[in-house]
Each structure stands twice: as structure tokens, then as C-alpha cells.
Amino acid sequence: MGLLSGILTLPLAPVRGVVWVADQMALAADRELHDPAVIRSRLAALNQEYEEGHLSTEAFEREEDRLLDLLHGRRSVVCQ
Template identity: 40%
Template sequence: MLPFAPVRGVGWVIDKVVQTAENEFYDPAPVQEELVKLQRARDEDRIDEDEFAEREKELLHRLEEIRVHQLQQGGRPGL
């Protein structure tokens, strides 16, 4: 067992890094924040309706991906 301890330790670290990266990737908060900023940009006439619609569509699609992932993981969607 002892010779494999370093390998198991590295495996544990890799699992934690992957888990942290997934948690960040599937966090809806930054996407929701981006939607708020997008709305503000439109309200302040910094972007036109076409640009708003395209970007909003992308962000809503991303939120849907996050929701599906959360449901597949057995968690509640945070949306």
C-alpha cells in the first residue's frame, strides 16, 4: 500500500481540481450577472436590439445547459 500513497494523493488532488472547475463552470450566477449587465447596456442604448437579442439568446442557452447539468447531478437548479 505504501508505494501507492503518492499516486492516490495525486489522484485525490486531480479529483478536487476537476470538481472545483466543474462547480465554477456550472455556476449560474456569472451568467445571470451577465444578463443584468446586458439589459443595462440595452437600457442605456450602448447596444442595439439585434445585438441584445443575439447575446441574450446565448446566455439563456448557457443557463439551460447549467440547469440540465444540475438536474443530471441530482441537485436543485439554482436558477
């Protein structure tokens, strides 16, 4: 970036900074959502909730299927 273009685009610096932060947050959320260790811990918590009677069988199976789809890399899963 040249000196002149740097000076001319200086007013846009805050906007570029906000866009960069938003991109970084989206990447971090995506990594966490699809991290196998996180998914396994969510499955374990789900099983514990079901065993303690906090979830119906239908709700348990629906969420378990969604988490297993995520774990096996089927990214077309829609969050509910």
C-alpha cells in the first residue's frame, strides 16, 4: 500500500478493523462448533442429562443425531 492510498483510506481503518474482528470471531466459532473434542463433550453432557431425566427420549435422539452428524463431518446440519 502506497503512502497516498494509505492516507486516502485511513478513514476506513475502523471499518476494516471491525470486519477483521468479526471474521476472526466467525472462524473461532466455526472451529469450536466442528471440533471433535467439543462435540464429544457435548454428547457426554447430553447423555448425562438424559440419564438424569431432564430430556425426553425424542429430544435426546434428535440432539444426539445432530451432534453425531457434526462429529462425522456432515456440515449440512441445521442448528435448531
